[in-house]
Amino acid sequence: MRIFKVFINGILTANNNYKIIIYLWVINFLYSFMLVVPIYFLINMDISKSLMGERMAQGFDLFWLGDFIYKFRHISLALIGWVIFPALIYLLLYIFLNGGIIGRLSVNFEKVNLKNFFSDCGQFFWRFFKLFLISIIVYIIFVGLIYKIIGSILEIFTKRAVTEWPLIIVSNLKIIIFLLLFTIINMFFDYAKIRLVISNSKKVLRETLFTLNFLRRRFFKVWALYLLICLLFLIITIIYLETAHIMPKNTMFFIFLIFIFQQIYIFGRLWVRLIFFASEIEFYRYFV
Amino acid sequence: MRIKIIHILISIFLMHPLILYSQDKKLIDKVKYEIWVELDHQNRMLYGREIISWLNDTEDEISDFWFHLYWNAFKNEKSAVLEESREEQFYRIKVKDGEWGWIDVRNIRIVDGADLTPTIQFVSPDEPKRIDDQTVIKVILPKPLKPGEWINFEIIFEAKIPRTVLRAGYYHNAYFIAQWFPKPGVYEEGKGWNCHQYHLTSEFYADFAEFKVHITVPQEFVVGASGKLISLKENKEKGTVTYIYWQNHIHDFAWTADPDYIKIERLFIADKEVSKEEYREVAKILNLPLEDIKLKDVKMILLINPEHKNQIERHFKALRIAIKYHGLWYGPYPYETITMVDPPFRSRCGGMEYPTLFTAGTRIFQSKKVLSPEGVIVHEFGHGYWYGMCANNEFEEAWLDEGINTYSTGKILAKAYGPSSFFIRIGGIPYTRYIDSVKYYDFQLDRILGIQIVKFDPIVKKSWKFYNSASYGLNVYQRASTCLHTLERLLGEDIMLKVLRTFHMKYRFKHPNTQDFISVVNEVSGRDMRWFFNELFFKANEFDYGVSSLISKKIKTARGVFDKNGKKEEITSKMAKEIDKKIKEPRYLTIVKVKRFGEAKLGGDVKLKVKVVFEDGTEEIKYWDGKSRWNEFRFIKKTKAKYAVIDPENIFLIDSNITNNSLKLKPSRKGALRWSNKVLFWIQNFLQYVSIFS
Ligand SMILES: [Zn+2]
Numbered sequence: 002m003r004i005f006k007v008f009i010n011g012i013l014t015a016n017n018n019y020k021i022i023i024y025l026w027v028i029n030f031l032y033s034f035m036l037v038v039p040i041y042f043l044i045n046m047d048i049s050k051s052l053m054g055e056r057m058a059q060g061f062d063l064f065w066l067g068d069f070i071y072k073f074r075h076i077s078l079a080l081i082g083w084v085i086f087p088a089l090i091y092l093l094l095y096i097f098l099n100g101g102i103i104g105r106l107s108v109n110f111e112k113v114n115l116k117n118f119f120s121d122c123g124q125f126f127w128r129f130f131k132l133f134l135i136s137i138i139v140y141i142i143f144v145g146l147i148y149k150i151i152g153s154i155l156e157i158f159t160k161r162a163v164t165e166w167p168l169i170i171v172s173n174l175k176i177i178i179f180l181l182l183f184t185i186i187n188m189f190f191d192y193a194k195i196r197l198v199i200s201n202s203k204k205v206l207r208e209t210l211f212t213l214n215f216l217r218r219r220f221f222k223v224w225a226l227y228l229l230i231c232l233l234f235l236i237i238t239i240i241y242l243e244t245a246h247i248m249p250k251n252t253m254f255f256i257f258l259i260f261i262f263q264q265i266y267i268f269g270r271l272w273v274r275l276i277f278f279a280s281e282i283e284f285y286r287y288f289v
Numbered sequence: 290m291r292i293k294i295i296h297i298l299i300s301i302f303l304m305h306p307l308i309l310y311s312q313d314k315k316l317i318d319k320v321k322y323e324i325w326v327e328l329d330h331q332n333r334m335l336y337g338r339e340i341i342s343w344l345n346d347t348e349d350e351i352s353d354f355w356f357h358l359y360w361n362a363f364k365n366e367k368s369a370v371l372e373e374s375r376e377e378q379f380y381r382i383k384v385k386d387g388e389w390g391w392i393d394v395r396n397i398r399i400v401d402g403a404d405l406t407p408t409i410q411f412v413s414p415d416e417p418k419r420i421d422d423q424t425v426i427k428v429i430l431p432k433p434l435k436p437g438e439w440i441n442f443e444i445i446f447e448a449k450i451p452r453t454v455l456r457a458g459y460y461h462n463a464y465f466i467a468q469w470f471p472k473p474g475v476y477e478e479g480k481g482w483n484c485h486q487y488h489l490t491s492e493f494y495a496d497f498a499e500f501k502v503h504i505t506v507p508q509e510f511v512v513g514a515s516g517k518l519i520s521l522k523e524n525k526e527k528g529t530v531t532y533i534y535w536q537n538h539i540h541d542f543a544w545t546a547d548p549d550y551i552k553i554e555r556l557f558i559a560d561k562e563v564s565k566e567e568y569r570e571v572a573k574i575l576n577l578p579l580e581d582i583k584l585k586d587v588k589m590i591l592l593i594n595p596e597h598k599n600q601i602e603r604h605f606k607a608l609r610i611a612i613k614y615h616g617l618w619y620g621p622y623p624y625e626t627i628t629m630v631d632p633p634f635r636s637r638c639g640g641m642e643y644p645t646l647f648t649a650g651t652r653i654f655q656s657k658k659v660l661s662p663e664g665v666i667v668h669e670f671g672h673g674y675w676y677g678m679c680a681n682n683e684f685e686e687a688w689l690d691e692g693i694n695t696y697s698t699g700k701i702l703a704k705a706y707g708p709s710s711f712f713i714r715i716g717g718i719p720y721t722r723y724i725d726s727v728k729y730y731d732f733q734l735d736r737i738l739g740i741q742i743v744k745f746d747p748i749v750k751k752s753w754k755f756y757n758s759a760s761y762g763l764n765v766y767q768r769a770s771t772c773l774h775t776l777e778r779l780l781g782e783d784i785m786l787k788v789l790r791t792f793h794m795k796y797r798f799k800h801p802n803t804q805d806f807i808s809v810v811n812e813v814s815g816r817d818m819r820w821f822f823n824e825l826f827f828k829a830n831e832f833d834y835g836v837s838s839l840i841s842k843k844i845k846t847a848r849g850v851f852d853k854n855g856k857k858e859e860i861t862s863k864m865a866k867e868i869d870k871k872i873k874e875p876r877y878l879t880i881v882k883v884k885r886f887g888e889a890k891l892g893g894d895v896k897l898k899v900k901v902v903f904e905d906g907t908e909e910i911k912y913w914d915g916k917s918r919w920n921e922f923r924f925i926k927k928t929k930a931k932y933a934v935i936d937p938e939n940i941f942l943i944d945s946n947i948t949n950n951s952l953k954l955k956p957s958r959k960g961a962l963r964w965s966n967k968v969l970f971w972i973q974n975f976l977q978y979v980s981i982f983s
Contacts, residue, residue, distance in 0.1 A: 033969055047948050049957060049960070051953065162634065164594070164596045260966050
């Protein structure tokens with residue numbers, strides 16, 4: 002089984018199911034939009050009738066930033082709550098949506114519509130929710146604990162350091178270890194979800210253990226596939242950042258243009274998300 | 290401090306031969322130190338002996354003598370520094386077991402006289418009382434010291450070097466030795482000893498002195514110190530080297546030793562660094578003869594760590610810029626040497642100033658777009674001009690040093706380098722990509738920080754008595770600097786330069802206070818600016834003026850009953866409309882209300898400019914003294930107003946709300962849209978990142 006072929010097939014499957022991307026985009030956009038509306042009014046309240054509004058339209062400026070920080074210094078804690086709580090709800094929402102995404106991608110002969118998408122969401126929600134609870138424990142153990150242990154082993158080198166070099170090496174090493182650990186765990190739970198859908202089993206713990214066995218036997222292949230898709234995400238992000246970096250943003254036309262461009266990027270992200278699942282399903286199917 | 294010439298003459302000839310060292314005949318240091326110190330690297334100890342000669346240049350008879358023993362701040366958790374740190378929210382320092390430091394006076398006597406050791410007592414003069422603090426001692430003299438007399442002490446001391454937690458100490462093989470020897474406080478005529486304990490948020494105060502210091506270290510150590518190296522003796526048998534450093538007209542002495550330092554010496558050649566054109570330009574602004582502007586050559590000594598070798602040129606370039614602009618603007622650098630120390634890794638002594646020596650600080654990876662280490666080099670060198678030569682009492686009025694220096698650092702960095710970029714450091718590597726389009730000047734950053742802290746403390750306050758360390762820092766650095774930028778905008782850049790030049794040269798080698806600074810401002814500007822300092826330096830009041838209302842309406846024909854030709858005539862709504870229709874050039878009434886939102890008030894001859902711009906492009910300018918809570922201005926014009934703005938040139942940088950300084954008639958949503966759009970995108974991405982865990 003050639004990894005690259007799986008990857009390409011994943012892209013094709015994702016493209017065939019473009020409707021899912023549209024559903025996900027609408028949900029992401031509306032959810033974010035609701036969160037940003039109060040921000041808009043908060044900014045607009047002060048700035049729309051001030052010349053500072055013009056400065057703000059011109060770009061980032063430490064004068065208006067200073068005014069904002071001073072004005073909103075008392076609600077900074079409230080802002081943290083405003084970020085955390087909706088994020089948790091969104092996480093729950095995605096546990097629900099994953100059922101639809103994987104459910105639809107795993108039956109590639111049937112056309113996606115709202116009905117079958119959401120009925121999949123509903124069908125798999127409780128299984129995925131249980132899996133999510135397991136995953137939290139695993140994240141804590143592996144990414145939290147193991148990362149901490151590795152960190153404290155590495156600390157032996159930094160503790161006695163007499164130049165900055167060991168710190169630079171260790172902190173970069175820690176970033177790499179963190180990312181690798183994280184990708185492995187994340188990939189593992191992708192396959193656990195796929196297994197639950199394809200085998201249509203309700204025994205979450207048993208299927209999770211099966212997934213462990215499945216991945217153990219062809220670990221480097223699956224991981225290479227996962228990292229290849231990560232690379233695609235990285236490339237899309239860099240293209241976005243580089244282009245947005247040089248785009249002017251100070252007229253209404255360009256504000257609109259950048260808005261469109263940003264939404265294309267979000268589409269790109271969602272597309273990559275589909276490619277992850279589609280390729281992983283393809284890979285899983287081949288071996289099971 | 291006033292020096293009585295006759296006393297000095299007598300003392301020169303009768304009492305103190307050391308005075309002949311002094312190069313500057315006009316200026317006599319009232320304290321002379323000769324210190325012999327040996328570093329015991331194995332045991333992390335210093336063994337020292339010092340001869341202190343001290344002149345009573347006051348009219349008082351002095352019966353006791355106070356000394357700082359700063360290192361006892363690291364002796365135990367009962368010291369003021371460590372207690373204050375434990376009571377603090379933001380600024381915690383912790384000494385680990387076995388890493389304490391302390392200093393003991395083994396013996397103190399008057400040379401050829403009484404042993405004062407039995408009279409030693411610890412004193413804690415500052416509130417709140419911390420009676421177990423041991424950073425100040427006093428001794429009782431057998432007979433009072435008369436005005437004009439010198440006294441000579443011999444002190445034997447030993448000190449355990451702390452693992453650095455605050456400015457001085459060791460890490461690995463590196464030593465940074467500061468605040469290390471028993472040091473007299475400052476005796477103030479009629480007031481007594483000004484000798485504060487070592488506090489968490491305060492720096493130092495001492496008399497100008499002449500130092501001769503013999504430093505003995507194991508031979509493998511590279512040494513740097515205040516002043517200039519006058520000789521060096523090797524002791525092959527013991528494997529040590531003794532360096533002798535000398536400097537007059539300084540009020541502190543610091544040194545450092547580390548076998549790993551790379552030591553490089555370069556010359557600042559004034560004629561190469563400054564063009565004739567630059568000299569002429571500054572001379573013209575300051576209205577001074579060219580010879581007063583001329584700089585002297587300076588020997589620059591850099592002690593740098595091997596891993597920062599590739600930044601040697603960056604260090605020297607920044608130092609040359611610092612010597613040049615401080616010299617041109619505030620007065621030529623008077624000393625022969627300047628030693629710049631790249632603090633050894635983890636030595637926690639970076640970014641600190643001492644006379645003719647300072648510590649900078651850098652990292653292995655630095656971005657060329659970011660002014661680091663340049664900022665810290667210019668800043669710490671700059672302290673040599675304010676704390677160093679205009680030696681204010683940093684315990685009591687820290688802003689005179691930190692505030693002025695933050696201001697002057699910003700001016701010099703802007704002039705020599707232009708704006709800086711933001712960066713983020715990940716894994717020790719700085720990244721500026723995607724955020725480097727945002728450039729900023731120091732004064733902008735100072736304002737953001739400076740306006741946040743109002744209402745806690747005024748800028749002028751005893752350093753350890755601020756609400757917390759954040760209030761101390763933000764007030765004496767950034768808020769003071771922002772006020773000085775405001776002052777500059779009020780007086781004009783050239784006058785401000787003259788103010789600082791005059792202040793510096795008038796108080797060079799003296800101890801100025803805030804009142805002295807205010808006097809110079811008034812004298813040089815020819816204006817009474819006392820109100821400015823009363824409102825912004827001595828009170829914790831918010832400064833915020835703004836436009837609170839803008840109304841602009843067509844003037845309509847008035848309805849109602851009017852007396853006309855002895856008869857009553859009613860103008861009805863219909864009639865009024867008809868009349869209005871016939872008017873070819875309608876007129877508009879504009880009413881602008883300006884308001885003082887903050888407690889801080891304008892004063893003196895200063896008025897706020899109020900500018901109203903109309904739709905036809907015409908402008909009206911009015912002035913308001915800003916003393917009342919609000920004021921209004923009325924205009925009758927052919928067009929409606931577009932917007933009104935108070936302080937359109939942003940002279941009052943200290944205004945904590947610039948947004949309310951202007952008011953438009955019609956709102957524009959462009960700014961809010963642009964940034965809400967950006968926030969929308971951030972939220973969309975953030976949520977997608979969160980969903981990875983689903
Ligand atoms: Zn400073």
